[in-house]
Amino acid sequence: MLQPFKTLARDHPVVRAVLLRALARLRRLAHAPPGLYTLCYHRVPERHRAGFSAQIGYLQRHGRFVGADEAVTLLETGTATAGRHFLVTFDDGYADTVEVALPVLRAAGVPAILFLVSDWLDAPPANPPGPYADRAMVAAWLAAGMAVGSHSCSHARIATLGDAAAGREIAGSREVLAAATGVPIRHFACPWGVAARDYRPGRDPDLARASGYATFFTTRRGVATGARDLPALPRHVLEPEWPLHEIDALLGARLARR
Template sequence: MNTKQDTVMATFSQRFISAVLPRVLGTDSPRRLSILLYHRVLAERDPFLSQAPTIAEFDWQMRLLASHFAPLPLSEALERVEAGTLPRRAVAVTFDDGYADNLLNALPVLNKYGVPATVFVSTRFIDGGLMWNDAVRESLRGMPPGRLELADLGLGDYSVDDIDSRRAAIREITREIKYRTPAQRQAVVDALAARASELPSDLMLSRAQLQALAAAGVEIGGHTVNHPILATLEADEAEWEIAQGRRDLEALLGSPPGLFAYPNGKRGEDFLDIHADLVRRAGYSAAVTTDWGVSTAASDRYLLPRFTPWDATAQRFLLRMLLNERHMR
């Protein structure tokens, strides 16, 4: 969909939402907090990142939130949950990992509609780093056409002749190595990078960009150092990742972050209850997951649910918001 089509669809959708949302949600809905999860906001459509919103899509999503919900900074929202002063239709916007486009593309839209946000940053990738999943994608994006044979790394034989085959290879390789040890995963990343053209060095926030986000009022939260799947680590390794990431951000920003996001974030799969205790002991006041749901006064502050609005129209965005309301945590 091009920018003009996005604008037309957004205008139609906004009128639709304005007409039906008050009837659907009502004025006496329970005091629940919806926490939205984003990663990136793209300048234009990317066939290798089909679920990431463009600036135009993010614009109508934030306009919808500003018009029909009550956007709050996550830390304030959690305080108001406990105090019993949370407004109806409360929502908090969060971003994971620390991509540069959070500053370049998302922040202008957030400021346009007065929507606060929290960005959870994995500190190793500041100033030119690349997360392993991004390295897989960008390696295959820039790889010469042909066959990619990775049997020596416990993987398969993949076609990379066109966009569709490359996308399929990215999905399969990512799935296969996701829960390997960091060293095993890095071996695959290195092998792919050796077959590809030069990888980008500006996907993640620089130190100056991170500080600019914080100066603009964006809340910065911890997200470990290396973005590991905590459930695959020994307890002492997980403890270091959680605590060191907090220390890194304190050194960069002058104060320690109060909020934490579990990498990948599925309880019992990506992190365990012991890790929630490690987060608390590291000094964080709350932590968010990627399990669906809404937060209430009864929610565990270290197991707060979030959901991702991967929707191309405002109607579907609204439907996902409503479905999420049924998944209380």
């Protein structure tokens, strides 16, 4: 029943802004239930540095930031629901993640994980929306205490691939990235991340687990509360320029009636 409204909001930015402004009148992040909220960013251009910083500061007032490994521990031990926890993730490996987002994160003392497409380390797409981080930038990211994970070998739509090719995208990228960075690769974020369309729920999380990953991140919105969420972890896709009331609308919970 809600799908027509979601489609309308996705395809019409003005309509989306109006709907989220109205929704924010009913929802607040301060009322969101406990658990793990994973945030998914892509680009953070210089012109949106201030917006990104404002979002991080706002979230910091409503919960505790954790790294990916700590998030797994919270879920496995059942302690994720002891509070509200936020995990910051970045997909694709854009250079501005290191150049713009990293200084903001370091100033705030916030950990994050960058999901890299292994083939793009040395051969990024010919017509990208922005430059990608090279090996030196990835090294700087790691030296700052941040983590890296896999976003597949080639950013393929894994659901369309046969078993062997899907295995290469998932397991092969882990091996390449571990060799390139010198650190274990424990986390996998599925490209696009929609069940059935972008990955096969009955196959691909199992392939990830069998190849040594602790997590399989999707783009389904929601809050993770226990170990059962690890094979299909929800994430909230955000843009750094979104105003703070949209954070309330998207992550928050309905205000209690008086």
